[in-house]
Amino acid sequence: MKKNVLSRREFLKECGLLAGATAVATSFPWMTALSEENQKATDGEKLRVAVVGPGSRGRYHLNFLVRNPKVEVKWLCDIYQPSLDKALEIAPEAKTCKDYRVVLDDPEVDAIYVVTPLDTHKQITVDAFEAGKHVFCEKSLSHTCPDALEMYNAHLRTGKVFFVGQQRLYDPYYLEAIRMIEEGVFGPIEGIKTFWYRNADWRRAVPSPELERLINWRLYRAHSCGLMTELACHQVQLGTWIYKDIPETIMGSGAITFWKDGREVEDNVNVIYTYKDGRRVSFESIISNKFYGLEEQIMGHLGTVEPEKGKYYFEQTPPMPGFLRMINDLEKDIYGDLSFAGPSWDPEIARQNHGEFILGKKRPPRNDGSGYLNDAFVEASLTGKQPPMVAEEGYYATIMSLLGQQAIDEKRIITFPEEFKIDYNYK
Numbered sequence: 190m191k192k193n194v195l196s197r198r199e200f201l202k203e204c205g206l207l208a209g210a211t212a213v214a215t216s217f218p219w220m221t222a223l224s225e226e227n228q229k230a231t232d233g234e235k236l237r238v239a240v241v242g243p244g245s246r247g248r249y250h251l252n253f254l255v256r257n258p259k260v261e262v263k264w265l266c267d268i269y270q271p272s273l274d275k276a277l278e279i280a281p282e283a284k285t286c287k288d289y290r291v292v293l294d295d296p297e298v299d300a301i302y303v304v305t306p307l308d309t310h311k312q313i314t315v316d317a318f319e320a321g322k323h324v325f326c327e328k329s330l331s332h333t334c335p336d337a338l339e340m341y342n343a344h345l346r347t348g349k350v351f352f353v354g355q356q357r358l359y360d361p362y363y364l365e366a367i368r369m370i371e372e373g374v375f376g377p378i379e380g381i382k383t384f385w386y387r388n389a390d391w392r393r394a395v396p397s398p399e400l401e402r403l404i405n406w407r408l409y410r411a412h413s414c415g416l417m418t419e420l421a422c423h424q425v426q427l428g429t430w431i432y433k434d435i436p437e438t439i440m441g442s443g444a445i446t447f448w449k450d451g452r453e454v455e456d457n458v459n460v461i462y463t464y465k466d467g468r469r470v471s472f473e474s475i476i477s478n479k480f481y482g483l484e485e486q487i488m489g490h491l492g493t494v495e496p497e498k499g500k501y502y503f504e505q506t507p508p509m510p511g512f513l514r515m516i517n518d519l520e521k522d523i524y525g526d527l528s529f530a531g532p533s534w535d536p537e538i539a540r541q542n543h544g545e546f547i548l549g550k551k552r553p554p555r556n557d558g559s560g561y562l563n564d565a566f567v568e569a570s571l572t573g574k575q576p577p578m579v580a581e582e583g584y585y586a587t588i589m590s591l592l593g594q595q596a597i598d599e600k601r602i603i604t605f606p607e608e609f610k611i612d613y614n615y616k
């Protein structure tokens with residue numbers, strides 16, 4: 190217990206968020222779920238949880254849940270016995286079942302984790318809200334935009350707590366990056382370029398052919414939208430978070446260019462989201478080359494921040510402005526004629542600027558926010574208070590990913606549909 194309390198305190202402190210509740214409440218209102226006040230109010234209480242779909246991500250959450258003294262894992266529910274067996278190794282006291290409705294009928298369950306394949310999220314989540322449970326649903330929320338809206342509306346109608354697995358909202362590096370952006374350290378943000386490159390086929394070994402779609406659900410359109418719903422939703426969320434708006438239009442292009450192995454989802458996509466003032470968020474993913482890895486490059490007039498690397502860079506004047514250097518070179522007769530393509534006038538900013546660490550020397554070990562997201566869900570569910578923005582950011586991240594997929598599929602520019610706008614002031 191003490192360890193848990195301390196780690197939250199350290200987290201808030203590292204992010205400079207212990208200075209005053211006001212700072213937390215204004216910049217990151219969803220963090221209030223982790224406030225000391227909330228924590229004290231829930232001391233000694235237990236949230237009774239069921240994990241529906243304890244596969245790879247579900248077991249990752251389970252590891253946090255079993256270490257949280259405010260949680261009792263009541264049920265593990267999965268249609269695939271090997272997933273249940275592995276999950277039981279983490280939570281051996283839990284009961285097991287194969288039908289999630291058994292869990293929903295249990296009045297001793299307060300909250301449900303929905304960690305199943307994308308196409309199953311909507312029904313389980315809506316049924317869980319109707320059964321009076323709080324819900325943590327993994328990203329992306331749903332396979333279609335109307336489904337995401339139905340889920341969000343079920344949360345509003347029932348008043349139950351709704352968290353989405355967008356862990357960047359609780360990642361110390363992102364929080365500090367956003368704080369710096371909001372303080373104007375990088376000047377007005379003029380562009381957000383995001384990319385996620387891998388060199389892997391995304392396939393999992395299948396013990397017998399009839400299990401192909403259950404195990405490799407990510408590769409089939411009936412269950413997933415591939416790179417857009419699995420990866421883009423984490424990164425495009427920065428658009429609403431930073432620009433405090435949703436895009437007006439979405440255009441995109443995608444194809445299966447390398448892994449031509451029977452999959453139905455693209456392995457190579459590029460999508461551009463354009464906001465009303467013309468600024469953009471772009472997302473690119475290629476999974477046959479991983480050289481550039483994963484990053485969000487947030488570019489302001491005065492500097493750039495890369496939260497994944499945990500670094501920022503101020504725009505610097507090159508050692509000598511390109512034009513002056515050119516005159517200098519000509520005066521010294523280094524070049525016989527005027528070559529504007531000469532390499533000596535490259536500003537070379539990116540190569541020379543090694544930047545600074547976002548959290549300075551005191552930076553905590555890389556933590557992607559998932560643990561704090563879990564802790565926050567538990568605290569919020571115990572108090573029954575929905576923190577601002579968590580559900581809304583998750584909702585829009587899903588809608589943006591799905592509209593990106595639609596733009597790819599229909600090969601046209603999509604205008605953000607009115608019917609999927611929700612009442613959210615982004616602040």
Ligand SMILES: NC(=O)c1ccc[n+]([C@@H]2O[C@H](COP(=O)([O-])OP(=O)(O)OC[C@H]3O[C@@H](n4cnc5c(N)ncnc54)[C@H](O)[C@@H]3O)[C@@H](O)[C@H]2O)c1
Nearest residue numbers: 242243244245246247267268269272304305327328329354
């Ligand atoms: N936030 C993140 O960083 C992150 C990372 C990985 C995965 N995810 C998300 O987590 C979800 C699950 O991904 P995964 O990689 O763990 O998938 P997975 O295939 O490893 O696990 C899914 C589990 O759900 C079970 N299942 C399928 N249908 C079911 C049903 N109707 N009822 C009960 N169980 C059912 C499967 O048998 C499996 O055990 C996806 O939405 C994915 O996008 C999020």
